[in-house]
Amino acid sequence: MNIIVCIKQVPATNDVKINKDTNTLVRDEAQSVINPFDTYAVEEGVRLKEATGGKVTVISMGIPKVADILKECIAVGADEGILLSDRAFAGADTLATSAALAAGINKIGQYDIIICGKQAIDGDTGQVGPGLAERLGIPHITCIRKIEEIKEGYIRxxxxxxxxxxxxxxxxxxxxxxxxxxxxxxxxxxxxxxxxKKAVIPVWTADDIGADKDKIGLRGSPTKVIKTFTPEININTEIIDGTPEEQAHKLVEKLLQLQIKVPV
Amino acid sequence: MAIRIIEENCTGCAVCVRACPFSAIKMENDKAVILDNCTLCGSCADACKFDAIDFQAERGTGMGDLSSYRDVWVFAEQKDGVIDSAAFELLGVGRHLADQLGQDLAAILIGNKVRPLAQQLIAYGADKVYWLDHADLERFNDELYADNLSHLIERYRPNIVLLAATVYGRSLGPRVAARIGTGLTADCTGLEIEADTRNLMQTRPAFGGNLMATIICPDHRPQMATVRPRVMKPLEPDSERSGRILRQQAQLKQDLKTRVLQVVEEAGEIVNLLEADIIVSGGRGLGDPKNFALIEELAQTLGGAVGASRAAVDAGWIPYSHQVGQTGKTVGPKVYFACGISGAVQHLAGMSSSDIIVAINKDPDAPIFKVATYGIVGDVLEILPLITKEFKKALGK
Structure with missing residues (x-):
């Protein structure tokens, strides 16, 4: 079975900090990891290969450094990695990302199944998987928690x-x-x-994969971010003091005043 | 490259470095240098006071004349002949947008024998209901629903299409948007019409809720968004409202590639987290999996659902289906009890839109207290049973 896994490099979220003056992320390039959901996609691909034979190819679109993360996938059992990297891909929204991945996957050619993580933890959109399926003209299923059966041309x-x-x-x-x-x-x-360590990750440009320049990168992205800001959080926390009994009593009194209906 | 530094203008002030949301600019010999991970957002060019950044947004040409796209559409998700409450919320916000635009609000109703639901959608604000009915459409099916929704969009050319950010909506939306070739913004928590351009401004959390982004889709139609459930408010239903119910021919096919064989509802044993008005969640602070019984007892007393932090799920104390947070479920109940949960940003991302948050934690510096309405610093194992007892007394249980 030819298995393709799509992965994304994301900032290691525990390190995400916001610069309150500029409302932007303080991101250190060094602290990038594979999107956690994609690790399950890679593992499932490797398990399928172990069960059915075949090959696992991991593909990503990103900056040259992403090659390191593709190598990490090889370390856990993938056979090869392919990196789509080109300035022409920059500024892509989910639609343009799915177009680039589809072009890259078409160049790989043969595949039986393409596995993606549910969503990436930086954007949290979950849109690239279904978009990619549409671009490739094949069906998709999101949020799979168990493969019950898989064989030539069929999955349940x-x-x-x-x-x-x-x-x-x-x-x-x-x-x-x-x-x-x-x-x-x-x-x-x-x-x-x-x-x-020994693996060489091929880097494919937009020309290499014959991508339509109007469909990738900023040009191929219908959506545009016009503003970013730090969300306001509730800072009027009321701390309830007293002995545990008093704390419980006061809290329940306050909550009962809200008159939320409790199902009987 | 569509962006470059004009070195003779660059004073090395580094304002652009701070303005870049992606850490894609560095200073080298007192001049700015654009790095590979630049996403061409243009923030630096806006920030530069010396015209030292030449940025040309080479945007696509879009779809040309957009004026023929009219109306605000809401995909009204239904299951077993019951409309998902999120659809009413979409109609609430959709009504507001349609009124601002002076356009109609339409609901898309797909199912089997769902005609009676159309009147309900009108009561909640729809001017029109496009109704498709067929036995094959009884249950949500990605393939058939995508075919039908895309077909309707191509035929009637709506200006805006909203779907709920449910599992189904987040699967159907991107499939349809890719087919139409338009933009889709995921999991929006705010929708407004921009006064000048009349574009839809779509606001959503990113990076686990650390940052909010406002997104537009200026040159393509329809403007599509999935909307986070339980954020928008539905209108009071008015059964006197009138609207048109327009039956549409369903697009069907024999050779379906995907089929739903079985639907298993696990909500029976636990009240559905997404629908519950009250959620009691436990974290590592409970110390031991058996202490989840205290969480369950309070939840049961209040008719609420049981949630959990990722730490508790990762420790194997409770199944993943209970996990609240960025990698679990996003919830927005009226009251959320965070018991022994420190409040990592990923957890906050999944529950911070709750109306009232009660935090119980022994560490007064735990981040959960920053978002809490009421905080109790103390031993959760001691306080939780007391709270349950107080509620039982007050509720006569």
């Missing part, structure tokens, strides 16, 4: 919903996005790390 999987889950069957090739519940990513093996 559990999709998390707002109410529980549903079992969906779908023809392959398809794009799936996965949630955290699907697996527990492995740590790199010594052998994997050796392989990653």
């Amino acid at each position: 999987a559990q999709r998390m919903t707002d109410f529980g889950y549903e079992v969906i069957e779908c023809s392959l090739p398809a794009v799936i996005t996965v949630v955290k519940e699907i697996n527990e990513p492995r740590l790199p093996s010594i052998k994997g790390m050796m392989k990653a």
Whole structure:
């Protein structure tokens, strides 16, 4: 089975700080990691390969440094990494990102399944997976928590919903996005790390993948950020003092005044 | 490259370095240098006082004349013949936008035997309901719903299309937007019409709620957005309101690539986190998985749902379906109890829009107190049972 996994480099969120004067992120380039949701996508790809044979190719669009993160994927079992990197990709929104990835994946050519994380933790949009499927003209299923069966041209999987889950069957090739519940990513093996160290990550430009310049990067992005600001947070916290009994009593009194209906 | 530093103008003041949201500018020999990770947002060019940044936003040409796109549309998600409450919230904000634009508000209703729901959508503010009915459309199916919604958009050319940022909405929205070739803003918490341009200003949290961004889609139509549930307010329903119900021909196909075989509702055992008015959440401060019983008891007393922090889920104390936060569920109940939760930004991102937040934590410096309405500094294991007891007494349970 030919498996493609799409990943994104994101800032290590624990380090995200906001400059209150400029309302911008204080980001140190060095503190970038693979999007946590994508680690489940990589792991699931590697597990599928181990179960069915085949190859796992990891692809990302980003700055040259992202090659390091693609190598980390090789260390945990992926076979190869491909980086789409070109100034022409810069400024892409989710639509333009899906166009670039689709062009890159078309150049790879053969694939049975494409796996993405549910969303990236910097933008939190979750839009690239379904957009990519549309660009490739194949179906998609989001938020998969378990693959029940997969074989040539067929997948049956559990999709998390707002109410529980549903079992969906779908023809392959398809794009799936996965949630955290699907697996527990492995740590790199010594052998994997050796392989990653030696790996060469091909870098493909917009011309290499024959991307339509009107569909990628800033030019291909219908949406535009016009303002960023720090959200206001409630600072009028009322601290309730006293003995534990007093604290509990006072709190409940205050909450009961809100007259929220309690189902009987 | 569409951006460059004009070195002779650059004074090395580094204002641009601070203005860059992406740390994509550095100073080298007292001159600014644009790095590879520049996203061409243009913030630096706006900030530079010396015209030292040549920035040409090479934007695409867009769709040309946009004036023929009219009306505000709301995708009215329904399940088993019941409209999702988020659809009423969309109609609430949609009504406001439509009135500002002087255009109609339309609801898109797709399902099987769902005609009676159309009247409800009108009561909640819709002027028109585009109604599609067929046995094959009974349940949400990405493929069929995307075909039908795209078809309607192409035919009627709406100005704005709103979907709820539910699992379904966040799957359907990007598929349809990619097919139409227009922009989509995810998980918006604010929507306004810009007075001059009449563009839709879409505000959403990014970076786990650390930063808010306002986004427009100036040259493409429709302007599409998914909207975070439980942020917008529905109108009071008015059963006297009148509106038109317009039946549409459903687009169907025999060779569907995706089929839903089974729907499993897990909400029976726990009240759905997304719908609950009261959520009691526990974190690592509970010390031991068995102490989740205290959380459950309070939740049960109040008819609420049980939530958890990522730390508690990662420790294996409670299933992932209970996780609240950036990598779990985003909730907005009337009252949220954070018990033994320190309040990492990722957790705050998932619950800070709750009306009332009660924080109980032994560490007075825990970040959770920064967003709390009421804070109790103390031992959660001691205080929680006392609160439950007080409620039971007050509620006569």
